[in-house]
Amino acid sequence: MKTLSPVAMIRKLVRFDTTSRESNLALIEFARDWLDGFGIKSELVFDATRRKANLFATIGPEDKPGILLSGHSDVVPVDGQDWHSEPFTAIEKDDRLYARGSSDMKSFIAVALALVPDFVAATLKTPIHLGITYDEEIGCLGVRPLIAALAKRQVKPRLCIIGEPTMMQPVIANKGKHSYACRVRGHESHSALAHVGVNAVETAAEIVAHLKAMARQRRKDGPFDADFTPPYSTIHVGTIQGGTALNIVPRDCRFEFEIRDLPGDDAGAVRAEIERFARGLLPEMRAVSGDTAIEFDELNVTPPLSTAPDAEIAQLAQALSGANATGKVSYTTEGGLYQQGGIPTVICGPGSIEQAHRPDEFIALDQVKQCEAFVQRLLERCAR
Template identity: 55%
Template sequence: MSTSRDLLKTLVAFDTTSRESNLHLIEFVRDYLAAFDVPSELVYNEQRSKANLFATIGPAELPGIVLSGHTDVVPVDGQPWTVAPFELTERDGKLFGRGTADMKGYIACVLALVPSLVSAQLRLPVHIALSYDEEVGCLGVRSLLAELEQRPVKPMLCIIGEPTELKPVLGHKGKLAMRCDVHGEACHSAYAPLGVNAIEYAAELIGELGRIGNRLKAPEHHDARFDPPFSTVQTGVICGGKALNIVPADCRFDFEIRALPSHDPSDVARELKTYAEQHVLPRMRAVSEQSEIRFSELSAYPGLATDAHSEAAELIAAFSGSRAFGTVAFGTEGGLFDAAGIPTVVCGPGSMDQGHKPDEFVSLEQLNGCDEMLRRMLLSIS
């Protein structure tokens, strides 16, 4: 009988940085479940270098509860770790290692519960869902959800174990990440008016993004449940130019919208595109007809807004022991599960204050608390 701590030690040792394969971890979980006669379904990516895992314990013909987590972690490159990031280190009641908080601690607790799930007389099934590439845009879980949507019986609840300090979370913002490529006309900087300066026109578009973002800050757009209480827009990457004495022909910038669940982030992208087509591109083409402004989507996922009076909310309140429902600023796969018709909440051990940082950790107290939350879930369906 492996404890959640034992299992976390094993899981942390797998380097599942998003740029790497997660198959070694997935195959470990598959074999672990098989030892308890629990079969697993693997849903691979096109290259078969990564996979989602889905397993069911209990009466599969009934609605049940999904315990869901992502297996990938963010890089450790360039971070000043004081412990080995892919080895579990215990110190002062804390367990250090990449992914301990985000979110292998939760997965370890789920796996530690498996022997009890198998031996119990479950009235409802418990599903284990593990995904890949969450950290780079919630990519992998989409193929798993496409499979689940074809099934006649859908789960009644999904608990995504992102780190919330075991506080039940019913909402988070959605995200749309976009790229804008601006192509102008190069020339010698001594004759700058004869060229089309892509950097300057890109800067004009970025300025318009700022003005759109400022409008979204208006009180009538606020939702006090979130921090900040409005949708945000920001430009995170920009590149362009070859030399100071050359009018740059190309500039590229990436921007994102973190939108309240009630706000469609595509509205911002459409508004900027309209501005580009009506106010910027005509001036560029007046100098060079070859000028272009192109927009492309990098990644997107929907927000989550589970009703506080729903059955899903009642269940997580009973399991977590708290009705102090909250929201989080970071995104999860929750909006995708919800869009697939599976009511979803977010509740897991640890804090995102430690996630993505050097010396990431989860406390033993939080890990033990998650074990207890899952035991309460088990008692409610046995």
């Protein structure tokens, strides 16, 4: 089997359009065949539609828990973005490789895959596991069945490194994300007879205003963790739809909001508080019409990641990267789910989050080199 350099592997992986709405199977099958070429068998964990799959593979002794290198295969859409080159073809310019997914996060996966021949040649004593997931960008959906599949194994990974873009600096914590929809059902009437209607838009606005007040309170009173930017949990309303015409008291309004919670903060308490507030609005609505309601739907819950700075995985990532500190980030990753699944996790990968999700996304070639050195050092440790 011929080998590929990390850069050649990045070029291969970005060719697959793995925008979250598309199937990721072409990429997964490529990775499976690549691993197979070096005698490594993969387990694929499919979603219900079988259009998507996670890949899990072990290089080295199967009967020992090892170190998992994990990355998501999906990328965010390029729709409406002003790209100066074809997003799914890597273009090299000024010591950078431009392509969708170059930074978030195919370069990490590419480095791990490109080094598979080295892993195989090294006769590892501690195994290195590879995990490639789907649908991270739309709520960390793919990693959930992967973690469930790993839980059923006799031997599961002992530690995990997720290669999200951190400029190869170990990140030990990230905020969680809890997202909800709120549906207000009012009662329609002619706007000249507003007193016999229940205005769903106005009720929604009161709830939105209360969320804003809760967000302000957290900003002012905490809890705080100065290692995060911003150093408090945030609450935000992202979309709202309601009403049909100005002269009709609107029957329906729906809005979506999210809580980005610090590790240790209680996102459940935020939800309980907003539901309590909403219940307080109901008597006035019901006095006009019995079919009015306020309902909350949970859209996605991804817990925060919080690994102690002196945990083995944090120390390992620091040693491998040569970094003298660890950081915390506000964006959500699969890390909290791995941690919840009993696998201590850190985030450390090439490229910058500033590049992620943007037009003309790129990876600096120096970052690819740093990542290669990081994985090589891991290999040396695992061969000891």
